[in-house]
Amino acid sequence: MSLKINELCVNCDVCEPVCPNKAISMGPDIYIIEASLCTECVGHFDEPQCVAVCPVECIDPDPEHPETPQQLLIKLAGLQAKGATR
Ligand code: SF4
Ligand code: SF4
Numbered sequence: 001m002s003l004k005i006n007e008l009c010v011n012c013d014v015c016e017p018v019c020p021n022k023a024i025s026m027g028p029d030i031y032i033i034e035a036s037l038c039t040e041c042v043g044h045f046d047e048p049q050c051v052a053v054c055p056v057e058c059i060d061p062d063p064e065h066p067e068t069p070q071q072l073l074i075k076l077a078g079l080q081a082k083g084a085t086r
Contacts, residue, residue, distance in 0.1 A: 019050055
C-alpha cells in the first residue's frame, strides 16, 4: 500500500531525501507521494523511512492503493530494473 501525506504537512523537507525510491516531491501546496513509486520501503528498510522522520506524523496508508508485501517486492524489483531507486 502506498503511503499518503495529509494536510498537516508543514513542508519541513526532511522526508524527501530519505525515500529510497524518490517517491516524494513537493506538490502544489504540500509534499506528495507518487503512489507508483512508493513501496512502504519494503526491501530497503524495516519501516517506512518517511514516517520515521516526519515530525508531525502526517503520513498515512493510502487505502486507494492496497498492496500486499509480496506485491510491494515485485513493485520494487520493477523499479530497480528501471533504475528508479537510489
Ligand atoms: Fe518513500 Fe518509503 Fe515513504 Fe514510500 S514509505 S514514500 S518508499 S520513504
Ligand atoms: Fe511534510 Fe512530514 Fe515530509 Fe515534513 S516530513 S515535508 S511534515 S510529510
